[in-house]
Amino acid sequence: MRRLTQADLAAYDERGYALVEDVFPAAELESMNAEIDRLEAPAASDAPNRGWVMSLAQRSEKTRAFAQDERLLALIDEIVRPGIAIYSAKLTAKPPRSPEICHWHQDDAYYVQHSIARTRMSVWVPLQDATPENGCLWVVPGSHRAGLQEHAKRADGQCRLAMPERAVDVSKAIPVPMKAGAVLLFSALLWHSSQGNATDGKRRAFIVSYQDAATVGGNGAQWKVLRPAV
Ligand SMILES: O=C(O)CCC(=O)C(=O)O
Incomplete structure (x- = not known):
């Protein structure tokens, strides 16, 4: 089972994220893509969040198993402690030739509306090369260190609670291209966003957000303690 090295952990601390290549093999991704095809709701062709599947760990046995996969837990267990609980899981998608942007935000701006955790982070696993x-x-390395920022509701885009545009120095932002099956681990305070999809293929990501198990409650019924706090 792969684990983060001390150098990876130091980099995660410094930058707010860490990238681990080759965690899930192509055959597993193909089978998960087929499962998402099955779960995906037919949506209006212009809905900004078409293709997304919320409460993903509760949608099927296969998605539940993925959110609890030991390969993911082994990567995060030095970061998320004491214990590990699922806060939420979802599938984010950008259909072919879709212009929708996910505006700059921190996940905790959404998550603290439901519960305040000591430690919280996400894994972002692309089902196709991203x-x-x-x-x-896209991320702003080190931005997690500045704490929770002001967010405001927007009427457009895929992520409608967002930081004001003037608050983000985009010259400090970098894209994080990833191979399918790699895992990006990132803090719930990291500033991140994504642009539209200008290609003919779909772009999907399986996202699981974890928090320490000493915190009681997550996103409603999605909250699940996987390893109790000892
Ligand atoms: O997967 C994406 O494009 C971004 C999604 C995201 O940042 C979120 O749902 O919080």
Whole structure:
């Protein structure tokens, strides 16, 4: 089972994220893509969040198993402590040739509305290669250190609670291209966003957000303690 090295952990602390290549093999991704095809709700062709599947760990046995996969837990267990609980799980998607942006935000701006955790972070697992052309994540390295920022509701885009545009120095932002099956671990305070998909293929990511198990409650019924706090 792969684990983060001390150098990886130091980099995660410093930058707010860490990238681990080759965690899930192509055959597993293919089977998960087929499962998402099955679960995906038919949506209006212009809905900004078409293709997204919320409460993903509760939607099927296969998605539940993925959110609890020991390969993911082994990567995060030095970061998320004491214990590990699921806060939420979802599938984010950018259909082919879709312009929708996920505006700059911190996940905790959403999550603290439900519960305040000591430690919280997410794994972002692309089911296809994620590139700047098809809407990979962008991050501002080190931004998690500045704490929770002001967010405001927007009427557009995929992520409608967002930081004011003037608050983000985009010259400090970098894209995080990833191969399918790699895992991006990132803090719930990291500033991140994604652009539209200018390609003919879909871009999907399986996102699981975890928190310490000493915190009681997560996102409603999605909260699940996987390893109790000892
Ligand atoms: O997967 C994406 O494009 C971004 C999604 C995201 O940042 C979120 O749902 O919080």
